[in-house]
Amino acid sequence: MNERKQFYENPRSEENRKKKSNAFATVCLLIASLAVVILVTLIGSIVASGGNWLSWELLTGVHREDNPEGSGIGQAIAGSLVLCFICGAVALPVGIGTALFLEEFKPTNRIVGWLHSLVQLNINNLAGVPSIVYGILGLTAFVYMFGLIEPIQANNPPSIEIGATYFYQTKTLGGKWVTFPAEDPEQTILKINEPVEVTMPSGEIVMLNVLPKSEPSPRDDAVRDVTVFEGANASTFRKNSPIHFHLPFSKSVLSAGLTLALVILPIVIIASQEALRAVPDSLREASLGLGATRWQTVRGTVLPAAIPGIMTGAILSMSRAVGEAAPIIAVMGSVAGTTTGLTSLMDKSPVLPVMIFRWAGEENPGFEHLSAAAIIVLLVFLLIMNSIAILIRYRHEKKQS
Amino acid sequence: MSTAEPGKMLPVDPRPTYQLRSTANARIWQRFMLFLLTLCALVSIATTAGIIIMLVYESAGFFLNEQIEVGRFFTDTKWTVGQTQGELSYGIWPLVSGTFRITGIAMLISLPIGLITAVYLSEYASQRTRSILKPTLEILAGIPTVVLGFFAVKFITPWLLAPLGDFKTFNAGAAGIAVGILCLPLVTSLAEDALRAVPVSLREGSYGLGATKLETTIKVVIPAALSGIISAFLLALARAVGETMVVALAAGSSPTLTLDPRQPSQTMTGFIVETFKSEAVTPGTVNYYSIYAVAAVLFLLTFTITLIGQIIRLRYREVYE
Numbered sequence: 255m256n257e258r259k260q261f262y263e264n265p266r267s268e269e270n271r272k273k274k275s276n277a278f279a280t281v282c283l284l285i286a287s288l289a290v291v292i293l294v295t296l297i298g299s300i301v302a303s304g305g306n307w308l309s310w311e312l313l314t315g316v317h318r319e320d321n322p323e324g325s326g327i328g329q330a331i332a333g334s335l336v337l338c339f340i341c342g343a344v345a346l347p348v349g350i351g352t353a354l355f356l357e358e359f360k361p362t363n364r365i366v367g368w369l370h371s372l373v374q375l376n377i378n379n380l381a382g383v384p385s386i387v388y389g390i391l392g393l394t395a396f397v398y399m400f401g402l403i404e405p406i407q408a409n410n411p412p413s414i415e416i417g418a419t420y421f422y423q424t425k426t427l428g429g430k431w432v433t434f435p436a437e438d439p440e441q442t443i444l445k446i447n448e449p450v451e452v453t454m455p456s457g458e459i460v461m462l463n464v465l466p467k468s469e470p471s472p473r474d475d476a477v478r479d480v481t482v483f484e485g486a487n488a489s490t491f492r493k494n495s496p497i498h499f500h501l502p503f504s505k506s507v508l509s510a511g512l513t514l515a516l517v518i519l520p521i522v523i524i525a526s527q528e529a530l531r532a533v534p535d536s537l538r539e540a541s542l543g544l545g546a547t548r549w550q551t552v553r554g555t556v557l558p559a560a561i562p563g564i565m566t567g568a569i570l571s572m573s574r575a576v577g578e579a580a581p582i583i584a585v586m587g588s589v590a591g592t593t594t595g596l597t598s599l600m601d602k603s604p605v606l607p608v609m610i611f612r613w614a615g616e617e618n619p620g621f622e623h624l625s626a627a628a629i630i631v632l633l634v635f636l637l638i639m640n641s642i643a644i645l646i647r648y649r650h651e652k653k654q655s
Numbered sequence: 656m657s658t659a660e661p662g663k664m665l666p667v668d669p670r671p672t673y674q675l676r677s678t679a680n681a682r683i684w685q686r687f688m689l690f691l692l693t694l695c696a697l698v699s700i701a702t703t704a705g706i707i708i709m710l711v712y713e714s715a716g717f718f719l720n721e722q723i724e725v726g727r728f729f730t731d732t733k734w735t736v737g738q739t740q741g742e743l744s745y746g747i748w749p750l751v752s753g754t755f756r757i758t759g760i761a762m763l764i765s766l767p768i769g770l771i772t773a774v775y776l777s778e779y780a781s782q783r784t785r786s787i788l789k790p791t792l793e794i795l796a797g798i799p800t801v802v803l804g805f806f807a808v809k810f811i812t813p814w815l816l817a818p819l820g821d822f823k824t825f826n827a828g829a830a831g832i833a834v835g836i837l838c839l840p841l842v843t844s845l846a847e848d849a850l851r852a853v854p855v856s857l858r859e860g861s862y863g864l865g866a867t868k869l870e871t872t873i874k875v876v877i878p879a880a881l882s883g884i885i886s887a888f889l890l891a892l893a894r895a896v897g898e899t900m901v902v903a904l905a906a907g908s909s910p911t912l913t914l915d916p917r918q919p920s921q922t923m924t925g926f927i928v929e930t931f932k933s934e935a936v937t938p939g940t941v942n943y944y945s946i947y948a949v950a951a952v953l954f955l956l957t958f959t960i961t962l963i964g965q966i967i968r969l970r971y972r973e974v975y976e
Contacts, residue, residue, distance in 0.1 A: 275867035286772040286780075289788060296806050355689075355692040375965075381961075383954065384896070385899065386950070387897070390927070391702070394713065547685045550685070580899035580900055587934050607801045611801050629805060640797065
């Protein structure tokens with residue numbers, strides 16, 4: 255009431271109100287530009303800290319304790335790429351499939367309708383679950399498999415395993431390591447009592463001489479190289495082929511990749527749904543009108559029209575996965591490096607964000623700069639992915655118009 | 656669908672009559688594909704079920720452990736799980752308070768700035784400022800959280816906060832600010848969507864009655880978009896509560912029960928990461944089970960917040976024709 259009275263009785267108030275309005279617009283602009291200030295400061299401080307540390311050694315090297323100058327992120331880059339690949343290979347088909355289920359096969363009866371709304375509600379909620387909780391799920395479901403499968407003990411072969419060959423290795427009198435296939439890998443230590451065929455380090459296959467303990471040690475080096483005393487210990491070791499696989503997955507890049515796939519699944523689904531909704535119904539109707547089944551319509555008409563949108567969303571969610579650290583620490587631990595590198599999906603591997611996390615927490619100040627340099631590499635990686643997404647979107651828009 | 660009267664449109668039936676037009680093969684194929692797609696959809700249900708079963712089952716391992724009294728989980732004021740010396744205390748409050756201290760600071764930063772930025776973008780911005788601000792926010796949204804954690808501990812603490820007072824190397828303030836930066840693009844884009852959904856006619860009506868732009872924004876547009884704005888706030892809140900890497904890097908690893916932003920503060924997520932990092936997680940130990948107990952509290956909290964946000968968005972949405 256008061257305001258209205260003021261409005262009619264005091265003509266100056268209108269001027270005041272206009273002034274207020276304009277002042278508010280300025281304040282809004284100032285506050286909105288804070289986002290730009292933040293981004294510039296963020297990038298600036300990181301480049302200032304890590305820019306000088308970018309080098310070829312950084313890109314190719316491995317982590318070395320207490321030696322930031324000699325450390326690098328070669329393994330971490332490989333690890334991130336492999337993780338990204340596993341994650342995409344799982345999350346994209348499942349995510350797009352779910353989106354198709356929700357958008358293109360609308361329910362025709364009550365049970366399916368109920369399932370649809372359950373899935374939809376569930377996806378929106380999953381998108382709000384913290385990624386560390388997915389990490390714990392990954393640890394329980396993939397690493398330990400809910401304890402349903404016997405956990406892997408150190409030195410013992412897992413009960414379900416393919417792609418690994420077990421060998422015994424022993425040192426001959428001449429100091430050469432020779433190997434021979436293990437028939438029963440459960441037995442981790444074997445006493446050698448009779449001659450066996452062994453592989454020399456050079457690849458040659460020879461017969462191993464077994465001397466009784468009472469005999470004197472031979473003098474000839476060539477003989478010493480292929481001779482052991484009776485009762486010499488041989489211990490197992492494992493050679494992994496690239497398809498090495500076992501259950502449970504234990505702490506491996508496969509577990510981590512599957513976990514990341516769960517993390518980005520809701521994002522992929524929501525983005526794909528939006529892309530599918532953007533396809534005009536007239537296209538579907540035309541296809542259905544020509545007698546295509548609903549699947550044929552999806553396959554031949556809807557998917558081709560929606561694929562640029564889906565790919566954009568997919569790439570953006572993959573870039574989210576590349577930057578995730580928390581679930582990976584939960585599943586693989588904070589790995590800094592491995593001696594062999596990545597030989598199969600059952601190996602652990604460092605990844606970029608975990609490397610950044612580790613180095614940022616090191617006491618040695620050199621690692622702080624190294625961490626910043628690794629951040630620059632990660633950001634460039636993300637920039638490339640995002641540019642691809644923007645490019646796809648741009649070309650698609652051009653084609654449509 | 657057999658005959659149509661001339662000049663009259665046929666009603667559009669989205670379901671084609673397969674029997675007449677499709678080959679048997681195509682129908683079988685369609686059934687098979689639908690089956691596969693349903694399986695895909697079930698993956699997300701299985702994920703939720705997996706999370707809930709896992710949290711219930713494994714935190715039961717914590718609460719039923721002979722070293723643990725359930726009551727003390729909610730009454731103790733100290734959290735010493737994972738520390739090697741001293742008495743075992745497992746009151747969740749220091750972790751919960753740590754989470755809310757940091758979340759509170761983050762919300763103090765991201766809500767006002769985010770809302771005002773959203774108002775600016777939807778009501779005031781010219782095409783040019785928009786073309787700068789929008790990509791900036793998108794890039795900011797894409798920055799990995801571990802990078803923001805690095806920024807908090809190496810820039811915000813020493814350069815921004817240290818001159819202001821006696822801030823510890825790891826403190827709640829820096830972590831809160833970084834989490835606030837993280838939530839800012841989320842609040843902005845969701846709130847902007849809500850503001851843009853308000854039809855122009857409402858604004859024109861308000862202008863027509865002589866209101867200024869400020870009055871229109873505050874008295875007409877924001878109230879009309881309120882449900883969307885509140886749900887944006889709640890989603891940002893859930894995000895802040897679940898944020899992990901920033902707090903793991905910047906907030907320190909001592910669980911404290913205080914309101915002082917200068918002190919270190921371990922959050923629920925921070926504790927979980929710290930435990931994983933130290934690799935002290937052998938299945939079957941109290942340490943191992945405590946992760947699940949803390950994660951269960953965390954999950955309940957974020958799940959409730961997200962659910963309320965969704966209900967508000969769907970139930971109280973003003974629908975304009």
